[in-house]
Amino acid sequence: MDTTPTPQHRINDELAFTWIGHGTWLIRTATGKRLLIDPWVAENPAAPEHVKTIDRIDLMAITHGHVDHVSDAVDLATAHRPTVLCPMELGKWLVRQGVDEDSVVGFNKGGTVQRHGITFTMVHAEHSSSTPDGTYTGNPVGYVITFENGFRVYFSGDTDVLGDMALIRELEAPDVAFIPIGDFYTMGPRRAAKAVELLGAEDRGAAALRHPGDAHRPPAPAARAGGPGRHRRRGASRADHLTAGRSAVRSRTTHRSTAPPTSAPQPLRSAPTESDPRTRKTPSSRPRPPG
Numbered sequence: 001m002d003t004t005p006t007p008q009h010r011i012n013d014e015l016a017f018t019w020i021g022h023g024t025w026l027i028r029t030a031t032g033k034r035l036l037i038d039p040w041v042a043e044n045p046a047a048p049e050h051v052k053t054i055d056r057i058d059l060m061a062i063t064h065g066h067v068d069h070v071s072d073a074v075d076l077a078t079a080h081r082p083t084v085l086c087p088m089e090l091g092k093w094l095v096r097q098g099v100d101e102d103s104v105v106g107f108n109k110g111g112t113v114q115r116h117g118i119t120f121t122m123v124h125a126e127h128s129s130s131t132p133d134g135t136y137t138g139n140p141v142g143y144v145i146t147f148e149n150g151f152r153v154y155f156s157g158d159t160d161v162l163g164d165m166a167l168i169r170e171l172e173a174p175d176v177a178f179i180p181i182g183d184f185y186t187m188g189p190r191r192a193a194k195a196v197e198l199l200g201a202e203d204r205g206a207a208a209l210r211h212p213g214d215a216h217r218p219p220a221p222a223a224r225a226g227g228p229g230r231h232r233r234r235g236a237s238r239a240d241h242l243t244a245g246r247s248a249v250r251s252r253t254t255h256r257s258t259a260p261p262t263s264a265p266q267p268l269r270s271a272p273t274e275s276d277p278r279t280r281k282t283p284s285s286r287p288r289p290p291g
Contacts, residue, residue, distance in 0.1 A: 014149050021046025023069055023158065023180070026054065030149040033058040033116050037143075037155055038069040039076050054080075058116060061145070062086040063157030064129035065093065065137030074099055083115045087122070089138035093131055109141055119146040123168060125159040127186070144172045151175055154199065161191040165198035177201045 014030040021044045025037040036057050041047060057080040062070055064087070077084050077099045084094060084104045091106025105113055112121045120143050127140035142156040154174035168174065177199045180186035187195065196202060 015147060015151055018051065020044060020051050021048075023063070025155075025178070026051070029116075029118060030147050030151070031117065033118065034082075035059040035061065035118070035145075036076065036082070037061050038063055038157070039072040040068050040070070041072045041076070043071065044068075056080060057082040059118065060084045061120060061143055061155070062090060063125065063142060063155070064127060064140035065090050065131040065135070066129065066158070067132040069158075070131065077103065085113060085115070085120050085122075085143075087129070087138040087141055089136060090129070090131075093135050093137055109139065117148040120144075121146075121172065123154075124162060124164045125157045126162050127158040127160075144168060144174055153178065156180065156195070158186045160187045161195040161198070163198070165195055169198060169200040174199065174201075 016028040018026045018028075020026055020041060022040055023038040024040050024044060024047070027035040027037070029035060034054075034056050036054070036059070039060060039062070041052055041054065044052075054076065057076060060073065060077060060082045062073060062084065064070075070090075073084070073094060074097045076082075077094065081100060081103055084091070084099060086094065086104070086106055088106035088108055091104045094104055095101045105115070107113055107122060109122050109124055112119060114120070123142045123144055125140040125142045129137045129140045131137055140157055140159070142154065142159060144152065144154050146152045152172060152174045154168060154172070154177045156177065156179045158180055177196070179192055179195050181189045181192040183189065
């Protein structure tokens with residue numbers, strides 16, 4: 001019997017996704033490039049210490065300007081000089097902060113950029129966007145990323161469910177979707193279930209992550225239903241709750257994560273956000289802006 005893996009199967013061990021915490025991911029691409037998504041590393045309360053030292057970045061993609069998505073963008077971009085992909089207005093702000101202008105690719109929704117054999121298509125997101133100093137940074141966005149081996153993922157960034165997800169399914173057909181389920185600054189589990197349905201992720205894979213700024217809110221029933229070993233909502237056929245700092249590799253055929261299963265999804269522990277009135281009851285907490 002011929003057991004030679006087909007190109008479809010080889011996808012599984014050519015890519016690795018390490019969840020640093022919150023909306024921050026470090027990806028090893030098919031040719032060994034390092035891609036960092038939404039760099040909040042050094043003071044990210046969900047990030048284990050062993051992932052806070054990053055020795056190399058080739059590419060950086062940023063979805064919007066909130067502090068919990070750009071905190072380390074300037075320092076890491078200056079230290080490693082990656083190609084930085086981001087909304088146009090955010091790119092101009094990064095340059096003013098000292099990032100090399102030649103390394104910044106500021107583009108807009110609907111546009112597609114290719115770097116290092118990896119294609120980035122910028123798509124719509126429903127959120128807000130401004131930098132820590134209050135600068136307007138354009139609209140928030142998501143990315144459809146096609147890696148060198150053809151594997152395609154959708155990073156929604158912070159967003160609500162939106163009708164454009166059906167177009168992303170039709171035009172891009174991502175293999176895996178990464179979506180938030182915070183239910184305060186982003187959509188919650190019920191709306192995320194609809195996002196999974198619109199994206200067609202039932203037939204592929206969907207990693208649904210709690211937005212840590214919302215972690216102090218009790219999980220909705222749909223969030224519990226999506227956990228490993230629990231009944232899954234219709235339309236949310238797969239929800240992987242990963243542990244920050246662990247890697248996951250994905251295949252079009254298996255849709256399995258290397259992160260060990262848990263008895264139930266565990267909410268991330270992070271500092272409450274500054275704008276949430278409930279944080280006033282916990283003065284010892286370190287406040288974080290929404291994002």
